[in-house]
Amino acid sequence: xxxxxxxxxxxxxxxxxxxxxxxxxxxxxxxxxxxxxxxxxxxxxxxxxxxxxxxxxxxxxxxxxxxxxxxxxxxxxxxxxxxxxxxxxxxxxxxxxxxxxxxxxxxxxxxxxxxxxxxxxxxxxxxxxxxxxxxxxxxxxxxxxxxxxxxxxxxxxxxxxxxxxxxxxxxxxxxxxxxxxxxxxxxxxxxxxxxxxxxxxxxxxxxxxxxxxxxxxxxxxxxxxxxxxxxxxxxxxxxxxxxxxxxxxxxxxxxxxxxxxxxxxxxxxxxxxxxxxxxxxxxxxxxxxxxxxxxxxxxxxxxxxxxxxxxxxxxxxxxxxxxxxxxxxxxxxxxxxxxxxxxxxxxxxxxxxxxxxxxxxxxxxxxxxxxxxxxxxxxxxxxxxxxxxxxxxxxxxxxxxxxxxxxxxxxxxxxxxxxxxxxxxxxxxxxxxxxxxxxxxxxxxxxxxxxxxxxxxxxxxxxxxxxxxxxxxxxxxxxxxxxxxxxxxxxxxxxxxxxxxxxxxxxxxxxxxxxxxxxxxxxxxxxxxxxxxxxxxxxxxxxxxxxxxxxxxxxxxxxxxxxxxxxxxxxxxxxxxxxxxxxxxxxxxxxxxxxxxxxxxxxxxxxxxxxxxxxxxxxxxxxxxxxxxxxxxxxxxxxxxxxxxxxxxxxxxxxxxxxxxxxxxxxxxxxxxxxxxxxxxxxxxxxxxxxxxxxxxxxxxxxxxxxxxxxxxxxxxxxxxxxxxxxxxxxxxxxxxxxxxxxxxxxxxxxxxxxxxxxxxxxxxxxxxxxxxxxxxxxxxxxxxxxxxxxxxxxxxxxxxxxxxxxxxxxxxxxxxxxxxxxxxxx
Numbered sequence: 001x002x003x004x005x006x007x008x009x010x011x012x013x014x015x016x017x018x019x020x021x022x023x024x025x026x027x028x029x030x031x032x033x034x035x036x037x038x039x040x041x042x043x044x045x046x047x048x049x050x051x052x053x054x055x056x057x058x059x060x061x062x063x064x065x066x067x068x069x070x071x072x073x074x075x076x077x078x079x080x081x082x083x084x085x086x087x088x089x090x091x092x093x094x095x096x097x098x099x100x101x102x103x104x105x106x107x108x109x110x111x112x113x114x115x116x117x118x119x120x121x122x123x124x125x126x127x128x129x130x131x132x133x134x135x136x137x138x139x140x141x142x143x144x145x146x147x148x149x150x151x152x153x154x155x156x157x158x159x160x161x162x163x164x165x166x167x168x169x170x171x172x173x174x175x176x177x178x179x180x181x182x183x184x185x186x187x188x189x190x191x192x193x194x195x196x197x198x199x200x201x202x203x204x205x206x207x208x209x210x211x212x213x214x215x216x217x218x219x220x221x222x223x224x225x226x227x228x229x230x231x232x233x234x235x236x237x238x239x240x241x242x243x244x245x246x247x248x249x250x251x252x253x254x255x256x257x258x259x260x261x262x263x264x265x266x267x268x269x270x271x272x273x274x275x276x277x278x279x280x281x282x283x284x285x286x287x288x289x290x291x292x293x294x295x296x297x298x299x300x301x302x303x304x305x306x307x308x309x310x311x312x313x314x315x316x317x318x319x320x321x322x323x324x325x326x327x328x329x330x331x332x333x334x335x336x337x338x339x340x341x342x343x344x345x346x347x348x349x350x351x352x353x354x355x356x357x358x359x360x361x362x363x364x365x366x367x368x369x370x371x372x373x374x375x376x377x378x379x380x381x382x383x384x385x386x387x388x389x390x391x392x393x394x395x396x397x398x399x400x401x402x403x404x405x406x407x408x409x410x411x412x413x414x415x416x417x418x419x420x421x422x423x424x425x426x427x428x429x430x431x432x433x434x435x436x437x438x439x440x441x442x443x444x445x446x447x448x449x450x451x452x453x454x455x456x457x458x459x460x461x462x463x464x465x466x467x468x469x470x471x472x473x474x475x476x477x478x479x480x481x482x483x484x485x486x487x488x489x490x491x492x493x494x495x496x497x498x499x500x501x502x503x504x505x506x507x508x509x510x511x512x513x514x515x516x517x518x519x520x521x522x523x524x525x526x527x528x529x530x531x532x533x534x535x536x537x538x539x540x541x542x543x544x545x546x547x548x549x550x551x552x553x554x555x556x557x558x559x560x561x562x563x564x565x566x567x568x569x570x571x572x573x574x575x576x577x578x579x580x581x582x583x584x585x586x587x588x589x590x591x592x593x594x595x596x597x598x599x600x601x602x603x604x605x606x607x608x609x610x611x612x613x614x615x616x617x618x619x620x621x622x623x624x625x626x627x628x629x630x631x632x633x634x635x636x637x638x639x640x641x642x643x644x645x646x647x648x649x650x651x652x653x654x655x656x657x658x659x660x661x662x663x664x665x666x667x668x669x670x671x672x673x674x675x676x677x678x679x680x681x682x683x684x685x686x687x688x689x690x691x692x693x694x695x696x697x698x699x700x701x702x703x704x705x706x707x708x709x710x711x712x713x714x715x716x717x718x719x720x721x722x723x724x725x726x727x728x729x730x731x732x733x734x735x736x737x738x739x740x741x742x743x744x745x746x747x748x749x750x751x752x753x754x755x756x757x758x759x760x761x762x763x764x765x766x767x768x769x770x771x772x773x774x775x776x777x778x779x780x781x782x783x784x785x786x787x788x789x790x791x792x793x794x795x796x797x798x799x800x801x802x803x804x805x806x807x808x809x810x811x812x813x814x815x816x817x818x819x820x821x822x823x824x825x826x827x
Contacts, residue, residue, distance in 0.1 A: 001026045005045035011058050012045040013174050014137035018130055020166040022065040057081075062130035069131075071562040073124040076131035082643060084109055084138055087578050108570045108577075108741065110148055115570075117153035121160075128164065136161045204616035205608065207718035221465045222291050226477045232510065233260050233292040234457045236486035236494075245537045246567055247521035250555040251487035253294055255516065255635060258556055259483065260292035261692035262630045262638075291471060293460050315433075381430055384442065386451070388422040391500045395422075398499065402513055406495070408562070409488045410515040414495040425497065427451040454498040473508050483514040483633065491517050516633045519560035523567050524752070536567065536751050544747060546739070549694035550576055556635045556693050569748045573739045584646045585736040588686060590653060591679035592704055592732035598662060603680055603727045604673035611656075612678055616719060618648045619682065624717040626689055631714065635693075642689045649682045677725060680705070684722040688712065697735060706730040763811055766804040773797040 001019070003026050005012025012028070019026040031044070047055040047064070055061045059077045066073075087106055113135070116123060123131045136158060139145055145158070161167060224230035235256035238248060367376055388395075396418050403411045427448045428437055434446025462468040474480050484494050495515055502509040523535035536544075541551050554572050557579075558565050595601060608616075622641045629637035653675065661672035687701035688709055702708060706729050710722060723729075777793050 001050055002048040003028045003045055004031055004048065006030060006032060008141075009045060010137045010141045013170065014058055014133055015045050015047055015061055016170045016174065017133050017137070017167055018062055018065045020170055021128075021133070021164075024065065058134070062134060066130050069129045070124065073129045073131045076123045076129075077134055078640060080131070080134045080138060082640065083574060083578055084135065086583060086647070087574075088138060088144065106144075107148070108574045108744070110145070110151060110154065111570050112568065112574065113157075114151050114154045115568075117157050122157070128161070132157075132161055133167075200617050200620075201610070201613045204620055204718065205613050207620075207716070208608070208616055208721050210721040210724040221467070222289065223465070223467055223470050224474055224478050224480050225289055226475075229288045230471075230474075230478065230480045231263050231288050231290045231483060232471050232480050233263075233290065233483045234485070235292075235294045236484070236490045237295055237453055237456055245535050246523075246541065246551075246555060247487070247560075250521060250559050251518045252485050252490075254552065254555060255518065255559065255633070256292060256294065256483075256485035258552070258635055258692045259485070259516075259630070259633050260290055261695060263288040263290040291461070291464075293457055293464070295456060295460050382441075383426050383445070384428045384437065384439070385424040386427050386497075386501070388425055388496070388500055391504050392418070392422045394503050395496065395500050398503065398511065399495070402511070405513050406515040407517045409519060410491045410495060410517040413488060413491045413517075417492055417496050422496070422500075425451075450493045450497060451501075454493065454501070472510050474510065480510050481514065482510050482512045483516060484512050485516045485633075486518075488517045488519060491515065514633070519562070519564045521555075521558065521560050521565055521567055524569070524748075540751065546572075547696070549697045550580070550736075553580065553639070553693050557639050559636050561634065561636055569744045573741065573744045576736065576739045579643055581736040581738055583643060583650065584686065584690075585734065587646045587650045587653070587679070588683040588701060589732060589734055591649070591676065591683045592729060594658060594676045595680050595729055596732050599673070599676065601729050601731075603677050603723050603725050603729070605670075605725045606674045606677040606721075607670065608674060608678070609671075612674065615648060615652050615678070619645050619685070619719050620717060622648070623685070623689075623712075623719060627712060627714050627717050630692070638689075639693065642686065642693075645682065645689070646686060649679055649686075653679055677723075680729065681719070681721060681723050685719050688722075700735060704730045704732050763804065763807045766800065766807055770797065770800045770804055773800055 001024060003012060003015050003019070005015070005028065007030055016026070016028060026047075043056045045058065047058075047061045049055065049064075055064060059081050062077055063074070087109060113123075120126070122128055123135060139158065145151065145154070148154075162171070224232075233256050235252040238252065399414055399418065403414065406414075428442060428445045429448050430444075431446050434449065435452045436443065437445045437447060458468065458472050461471055470478070471480060486494060494512060499511050502511060527535075542548075550572075554575055555567075557575055558567060558571070595603060622644045626638050626641035626645075629635075629641060656671070656675050658672035658675040661668040661675070664672075683701065684705050684707060687698045687705065690701070691698035691709060698709070705723065706727070707723060710720075773793065773796055777797055
């Protein structure tokens with residue numbers, strides 16, 4: 001194997017270390033990007049394998065050297081390449097003047113690393129991975145960390161990496177002082193690649209033509225059509241008994257909305273208790289025949305519980321929170337989980353949210369009423385059960401046939417249920433609020449919410465159209481693919497219970513072909529808690545003033561697809577300022593401003609050269625990746641490909657510098673015209689790709705471009721000439737705004753829960769504080785049963801008691817006492 005790199009390139013250092021750690025023999029050839037020997041190399045470093053294959057991406061090379069390091073490693077590789085590296089390039093002035101506004105962004109990224117390394121010795125776990133080498137190689141050039149404060153863990157990590165023998169060996173050949181980001185200026189033409197086959201270049205040029213757009217009329221009612229791709233999308237129905245937090249939002253409704261907008265842009269019709277999304281006239285991303293159905297779940301013990309707590313009727317609770325959910329989206333018993341190895345303290349009387357297993361209320365350890373917190377009394381009651389074992393064999397056969405279209409966690413959860421063997425499932429409850437059971441002797445009972453709720457998908461479709469059976473019981477020759485979006489705790493009801501019901505009915509209902517389940521989104525490495533004031537909830541997001549599109553983009557970027565992820569204010573700021581503002585927004589704005597300033601807002605004539613054809617190839621590759629990702633509902637990967645297109649555009653513009661060419665001779669001015677015209681077309685493509693994620697922003701870009709959205713062709717992933725020469729654009733303006741660090745710190749403090757600041761109090765003062773807080777808790781509990789009212793005060797009390805214990809221990813150690821006294825203030 002051979003590594004081609006230029007002198008002082010930190011990415012070249014990274015490849016050499018990875019090869020050494022992988023015990024792979026490589027030779028290193030130092031070259032210049034303008035060397036005749038490198039005419040087929042448009043990016044340095046490049047790794048040439050023994051079979052002649054060229055790997056231009058250092059992340060791809062890392063995965064080649066170490067293929068089994070896991071998804072967490074891949075996330076950090078992606079972060080280092082797509083967030084950290086571009087920020088450092090801006091900071092150090094590679095290719096242009098250094099951007100002084102980037103320093104706060106870098107501080108945010110350093111804080112992210114410091115926070116990660118506080119909880120883990122290495123970025124991806126307990127051992128060194130390619131992710132550590134990748135990030136480390138970006139932090140050592142140009143004294144990047146000089147002057148950084150509060151980086152004890154990061155500094156220790158950097159030293160640990162530097163002390164690795166293989167790293168030491170390479171550093172003897174490639175001293176740190178020789179590493180510089182200026183080396184990147186002469187290593188990358190415009191986001192380049194390796195040798196490109198001639199047919200691929202010819203195809204790129206062939207398809208870059210102006211095509212007439214068909215103005216399709218929107219049908220009054222969207223129905224499936226024989227011979228076409230018909231996609232029915234649902235999102236798990238959120239309870240209307242509380243305010244959804246960011247994890248709830250991305251887990252089901254937002255993910256489904258983004259996917260639906262990709263398949264076909266939507267105009268949302270909202271009515272009482274249900275939402276329906278369908279295609280709109282102009283905005284078609286993929287152009288499939290698509291219907292998105294969603295709504296709210298009003299029945300179940302959770303609603304009655306909330307109604308009791310707020311002294312309202314269940315209907316009043318539903319009406320109250322439906323309006324709140326509508327603006328955002330535009331169980332009595334709990335205790336410790338009885339399953340071995342779990343023990344989750346807040347398991348419900350039907351299911352444990354931690355391990356995902358079914359739970360009987362009578363099996364709970366230390367059961368307690370969720371409203372009054374007292375131990376419940378067990379009474380006998382006759383109930384109806386669904387005989388799942390009777391359908392198990394048929395269900396298992398169906399799962400084996402269709403699970404290939406499910407997310408990995410959906411497959412694993414379903415297999416676990418089937419492996420343990422299905423058990424009869426109680427489908428009735430002794431409640432007043434719910435669907436009455438139409439059976440003699442059961443008139444005072446209602447159906448269990450997870451028995452009746454999935455029927456809501458059908459009833460909501462029926463409310464939309466009388467021809468609802470065309471979607472749910474299609475005729476022969478009409479294929480309907482059902483995509484269902486949810487968090488992983490809802491998987492069993494959509495992969496076992498609901499399909500089991502439909503298989504038992506045996507009336508030709510559409511069964512789910514794609515289950516897209518997310519893991520959990522945490523808040524700053526902790527849990528969202530409305531009662532403790534920790535985390536950002538739907539109404540909070542609105543009140544921050546951050547545009548809804550930025551929230552959409554960030555949540556899709558942080559979507560927990562393969563494992564749990566965390567919302568972080570620092571990460572939000574970094575992605576907004578680096579990916580949106582400095583990358584995407586910067587490229588689009590520069591292209592349009594140049595067109596407006598130098599060509600009076602009219603696209604100039606474009607005469608493409610071979611270099612332009614190569615750029616089109618790069619864009620087509622990313623476009624193909626974008627389409628493949630979105631077709632599989634891999635929303636995070638879609639964003640990665642979208643941003644890569646923007647980086648190609650930025651690199652292309654930076655490399656050829658049209659602002660310089662405009663001052664040259666006639667030939668150079670013509671070259672500048674081609675560059676500006678091509679960049680405006682790339683900006684138009686980006687607006688189309690951005691629409692599913694950021695619809696309002698995309699419409700703004702279309703307005704500035706004076707054009708409309710066009711549909712993508714999944715079978716022909718090529719960039720068209722979307723804006724021909726002579727097209728008149730609108731008035732360009734900045735698209736994104738910076739999130740200042742002061743604002744981020746303010747938000748972090750606001751949504752971090754009650755701030756306890758009694759660390760300097762004496763033992764006597766703390767004892768008095770504990771007593772006063774305990775009295776406050778008792779008074780609150782005496783006046784209301786709503787835990788959301790008094791739980792934050794209980795949290796403060798527990799923290800005070802903890803501080804008191806610590807203060808007493810310190811006092812005891814200084815006076816020689818053995819045991820500290822603990823104030824006995826029962827709450």
